[in-house]
Amino acid sequence: MQEMSFSAEIESIPDVTAWIDEELEKLGCSMKAQMQIDLAIDEIFSNIARYAYPDKSGSVTIRYSFEAASRLFSVAFIDQGIPFDPLRHEDPDTSLDISEREVGGLGIFLVKKTMDEIGYHYRDGKNILCLKKTI
Amino acid sequence: MTIIRNQNGTNLEIALEGRLDTVTAPELEKELKDSLDDADSLTLDFGKLDYISSAGLRVLLRAHKAMVKKGGMKVLNVNEVINEIFDVTGFADILTIE
Numbered sequence: 374m375q376e377m378s379f380s381a382e383i384e385s386i387p388d389v390t391a392w393i394d395e396e397l398e399k400l401g402c403s404m405k406a407q408m409q410i411d412l413a414i415d416e417i418f419s420n421i422a423r424y425a426y427p428d429k430s431g432s433v434t435i436r437y438s439f440e441a442a443s444r445l446f447s448v449a450f451i452d453q454g455i456p457f458d459p460l461r462h463e464d465p466d467t468s469l470d471i472s473e474r475e476v477g478g479l480g481i482f483l484v485k486k487t488m489d490e491i492g493y494h495y496r497d498g499k500n501i502l503c504l505k506k507t508i
Numbered sequence: 509m510t511i512i513r514n515q516n517g518t519n520l521e522i523a524l525e526g527r528l529d530t531v532t533a534p535e536l537e538k539e540l541k542d543s544l545d546d547a548d549s550l551t552l553d554f555g556k557l558d559y560i561s562s563a564g565l566r567v568l569l570r571a572h573k574a575m576v577k578k579g580g581m582k583v584l585n586v587n588e589v590i591n592e593i594f595d596v597t598g599f600a601d602i603l604t605i606e
Contacts, residue, residue, distance in 0.1 A: 386531055408559045408589045411527070415561040419530040467598035479597055480562035486596045 374438040381431045381452060383422045389435055390414050393448065400439060400446070402508040409487040410448070413504055416480035417450050417459075425454025425500065445489070449503045457500060458493045460485075509557075511539050518579070520547035525556040528564030537567045544571070549579030559589045565597060572603060582606055 377392060379385040390411045397407045421433050434451040464485070465478045485491055490505035509526035520543055528536060544550065550571060560568070568583075575581040582604045586594065594600040 383530055386529070405589055412529070412559045412561050412589075412593075415527075415529040415531075415563075419561075419563070467596070479565060483562060483593060483597065487592070 374436060376434060376436040378432045378434045379418075381422050381426055381433045381454070383419055385422070385433075386415055386418050389418055392435070393437060396437060396439075397446070397508065400444075400508060402446070406506060406508045410446070410504075410506055410508075413484045413488055413506075414448070416484050417502060417504070420459060420480065421450060421452050421454065421500075424457060425452045427455070444507050445505055446508045447503060447505045449501055452500050453498055454500060456495045458495070459502065460491065460493050509535060511536060513539065513543065515543075515547070518548035519551060520544065520549070521551045521553065523553035523555065527558050527561075528567070529559070529561040530563040533561075533563040533567050536564070537570070540567070540571050540574075544574055547575075547578075550575050550581040552581065552583045553585055554583060554587065554590060555585035557587070557590065560593055565593075565599065568599070568603070580604060 375396070379389055393410065393414060394407060397410065418433065425431060431452060431454055436449040436451065438447050439445070459481045462478055462481060464482050484504065488504045488506050492503045494501050509524060509528060509532035512523040512525070514521040522539065524536070526532065572581050584606050586605055594603065594605065
């Protein structure tokens with residue numbers, strides 16, 4: 374397991390993806406799965422950067438691990454901002470013409486569609502969102 | 509992300525390289541804001557684009573809405589990851605993808 378903290382700002386996203394990509398490349402992850410994981414990082418981290426710490430700065434701890442036998446890669450996003458469960462939001466109605474609907478909510482929906490598992494819990498004053506993907 | 513812009517008559521062609529995400533989507537938005545008024549149609553070449561996040565989808569939706577009143581918008585050379593993103597979000601039904 375590896376862990377690193379980043380400033381909860383949009384500008385940190387390239388650093389987070391570079392750090393995770395380095396590990397995924399070592400593990401021989403397919404390009405497709407790597408792009409999907411990077412996309413998920415973009416969606417989750419940008420949400421935290423925008424909403425977790427209103428009116429103050431904060432940090433996000435990223436923790437990853439890998440189970441060699443199942444080739445399951447896990448990434449957890451841990452912040453101490455306001456409690457927020459992104460999974461409680463309803464999925465957008467993608468059957469509607471996009472000109473009739475808002476694009477809001479699509480980010481977390483994309484993460485649900487491309488990751489194998491996504492879980493959220495709030496414990497000890499921390500939001501913990503965990504993604505799992507077979508690579 | 510790199511934006512390569514090529515005006516071909518009244519068609520504006522924009523080729524993107526890299527990632528269209530939260531950090532880079534504002535760059536494309538600015539490019540389109542500066543250039544779309546002079547274009548009748550828009551061609552987006554995604555041949556060297558890795559993926560699009562929801563921030564990028566928002567920019568595409570705005571461009572689509574602006575161009576639908578004119579000569580339309582086409583998206584070319586979409587890879588497998590982006591194709592899936594378009595499929596699950598319903599964008600595949602709306603955009604002209606070639």
